[in-house]
Amino acid sequence: MAEVMQLRESGGLLRKRKLGKKQGHKKKPKLMPPPHGQKKVKVDKKMKKLFRKRAREYNSDDDDEDEEENEASVPTTTNKHNGDEIDSEEPSEDEGKTEGGRKGWNKNATDEDNEFSEDEGGEDDGVVQPGIMKFTEGVRAFKMAFRNIINKSVSEDLLGPILSGHKKLIADKLAEEEAERETKGEAKKEKQKLAEKGHVTPANYLVPHEKFLISVATKGVVKLFNAVNKAQSAQKGLDPSRTKDAKEIKKRTKAAFFSELGKPSFTATGTSAKANARTGKVEDEQPAWAPLQDNYMLTSAKLKNWDKMPDKSVSDEVERASEDSSSDED
Amino acid sequence: MRKKKHGEFRRPFVVKTNTNTKQQPHLASVDPITGKKIPKSFVFSRGKIPGPLKQLQMDLRKLMLPYTALSLKEKRRNNLKDFLNVAGPMGVTHFLILSKTATAAYLRVATTPQGPTLTFKINEYSLAADVAKSQLHPRCPKDLFTKSALIVLSGFVSGDLPLKLTTNMFQNIFPTIDVKTVKLSSCQRIVLLNYNKDTKQIDFRHYSIRLQPIGVSRRIRKFVQNHQVPDLRNLQDVSDFVTKAGYGSESEADEEAATVTLSSDIGRVNRASMKSAVKLQEIGPRMTLQLVKVEKGLCSGEVLFSEYGKPGDKGKHDDEDNEMQDNEDEDDSEGSEDQDGNGSEVDEDEGHEELD
Known part of the structure; x- marks a missing residue:
């Protein structure tokens, strides 16, 4: 079920993204280098996911279908090019596998302006899907490695395990710092003395003078x-x-x-x-x-x-x- | 109709407030009774001064109240000309400038805009806070600083030019008092400058004046002053409160010299035509000054007198200054009292501020 949901969302996203591109930036995607564009798409997707999730939580009374319909209705009114595209999307919401086919069809069917952005979308889906898998694997590996490090027993030392190689060097440095501080303190004291020069506190009793x-x-x-x-x-x-x-x-x-x-x-x-x-x-x-x-x-x-x-x-x-x-x- | 009447009512009122509040500061440059010009002063510092000296500067400002800028802000890039430019329109007549070198702190007292300038070396100083700390019961009534201080100069033998200048300068730094019109209740503070002939040092003290009726026991005086119900627990009769003498703590010996007959009532206890004792309590700051240089201009110009160099020497100002510094260095090393040393070490003074 979760997978389905995700796919549906991705489909929605695709549509939305296309819409945006059509409206505002007709030439921009062409000028942009592919990796950058891809990255941008990725970020957008995450954000949109988040927004979507929030929206869902917000009006939890409404069912998903309603929402989808609303969204679908938006592009029909504004977009002439994607009129048939929306039709093709309806099955993709139900079945993830048709997504790829739809994409291919889209690639062929849309005009040159759209082609590039379409490409990106395809790449995006391809990368993300295995990426998630890799990430989960990576988490496990990282966990193992981290645990390994944590479990390692090290000698109790003032300087710590990492600096053990430079123990002597560090000791020298510390001694130097100590000396420096001492001289600094002395200089400060001297300065204080100079500042207080001539300043006397009167006696508590009454001096004859x-x-x-x-x-x-x-x-x-x-x-x-x-x-x-x-x-x-x-x-x-x-x-x-x-x-x-x-x-x-x-x-x-x-x-x-x-x-x-x-x-x-x-x-x-x-x-x-x-x-x-x-x-x-x-x-x-x-x-x-x-x-x-x-x-x-x-x-x-x-x-x-x-x-x-x-x-x-x-x-x-x-x-x-x-x-x-x-x-x-x- | 009603409106008109209202306006008529209001009009003189507004004018009145204007004369009372706004014109007062303008008129304040001249004494309203005697018509004499009231001296005003700026107390500021040149160069970087340490914390205690900053405090001393604040104390001096309080001492010079009310005709001084208590919260005068100065920046490091302000030079003397800036102060001078402000001083003109504000009617400021005197500058008290604190500065600090490696050897000692210095106080320059100058009249604007032409000078002369007297440079004093501050051999020793105590802040008002130090003085208050040393006292068992520091005294600070609310209206202590609302009126300007009196000045008493003592031990200044006339004839010597620098001393004459000093007396003149300090007499004119405070507003003159017209004996016929002055209110004794406005005499709250006194600044004493005592010249010591042997050490050539000037003791600078700041006291508050307190008047106490004579011949009244302490209990009754306190009772009248505080208006509080006295503690009668240990007494047999109410009359005991009046008749029973208190402790003989007050030093009655030197009181005869310090008694005055007042012409008018002061406060609740000091009635006219009654003997009152004058009591002084130090407020601070206290300084021990030593006149080291007299210049003709405002921190510049011909050197009329120099404690260390030759007075007739009319070299370049900066050289003179350096020489002075050097001599002070030497002086400091050999002891503070003697100043005959004519040192000729060429030593760049480090902490000295620019003078123009």
């Missing part, structure tokens, strides 16, 4: 905060969003600006030259309110020469005024 640095930094922060406090306590209670207060602040900043102009520029001293706290430092130097200053009305050369340098005295007055206004808040 670090303590000193922290104290220096703290001093700087304290100085800044005090300066900020001094500057901002003056304008405390004034809300910049309120226009009146904003005006007041503006006035003060203006006054402060003029006072800055009047003063000599600040020169950085040795420790903690902090530019940011500059203004605060200047304010540190003398009390804001003029009468509280040590040298008020005493050493000021400006007062002595009040009639000589009118410009400067004006600016001084502005400065005084600013300091007065700021001291009011305090």
Whole structure:
């Protein structure tokens, strides 16, 4: 039964293949070398078998006849040449032996275009049929050979049986690899060391030097905060969003600006030259309110020469005024 | 009718958001209150640098926050000109360039686009992670890096040209503070540069600032800070919680020097017109720098100062650089402190990056 099925399929295949050739590639088979074409056919056959099988499984309800009929009907509509060919195929589905005869008839009957492909088909069937037989035989032979090899007992060795001939060579190579790895590792370590150069992990405890640095930094922060406090306590209670207060602040900043102009520029001293706290430092130097200053009305050369340098005295007055206004808040 | 009204409602809102979100970055090049230009920086590396240095680069970027490109991507084929081209439109004023040679790592601090460039040799460095690892309780509040750090320079005696340049450079690398308008709560971090006259090395440290009220026991301070129900199991009375003194663990000795009176409230515990103690905790990274070269241009140009070569030498730049490298090689071999060696070995430096 299986054989019959196979043959039938092959018949179907033949028909299908022919159909394809007719439609698309009329000249292609001629150009193609026979072995290649043959191979292609073989592959096609396998695939088609598979597809067929799947299709059968898919619609298992339908009987085979139905399927065959459907297929047969397709070429009749599309193909004029194979009209009689289909008739001849009907018996071939039942009997495998008539296949060859049919082929021969086909060979004679079809036109030149078809002849070549027909030839291929014939060859194909001829090769495959004994090929399967050979394959089954080959499987047995292979099985025997494989079993032979597997059953062979070999000496237990680290290097294994296959490399036994080159045992010494392999040992040398392994040793060499080992040495190479060692040198590589060393180089890597060296590189790592170079990459880590200068990288130190700090100690868990507080080193005196670090303590000193922290104290220096703290001093700087304290100085800044005090300066900020001094500057901002003056304008405390004034809300910049309120226009009146904003005006007041503006006035003060203006006054402060003029006072800055009047003063000599600040020169950085040795420790903690902090530019940011500059203004605060200047304010540190003398009390804001003029009468509280040590040298008020005493050493000021400006007062002595009040009639000589009118410009400067004006600016001084502005400065005084600013300091007065700021001291009011305090 | 309704639509129109809606549109009218929406319009000012949209404009407002625009001014708030989109124009802020543009305006950010100028301080909104003082009107001063805010310095911005790029921290990047030249040449191939090893992993720890990459980490250091990241730490430096965090240190320079918020006015820096935290995730600045650089490729090997980017040269200095590329960065310079980007720096112009972005308003970047300073470059911090890390590089690595066989002898040591180097940090170049430069102002764009004209220079000068200060080249520091990093004798030693520790990463922020290392510092945090060494501490029992590393401190990192959420808003620590939202405001720029303060800078304190110490021990820089004025008069010497390279030192003057260094102070100037580092003062200008951070935004200036207006004493009258600054909010103390925005002062969260401080960068300390301490110059050691004897070793000619600069200690670079990065601390976080913490303020604690004085005269309040630790328990109460913690209670106010954390808002958690305290453990009263071992106490006889609630009053014990207030009156009982805690451990005398806090070092009260040097606190007088580190106390400030605040002008405004900071946080929940530090009220205005109350004494507060300033406590610093290191964040890292820490570096020990040594000024080796000052160039007039941006990583090029006339060499104003060189630790090893003659400052007046106006040879070709590359030669100068090589000489510097050689001297460093020698210096390294004989010990890190002394730098009088005027080595003349002609030795091709291997890991040095291209400078232009």
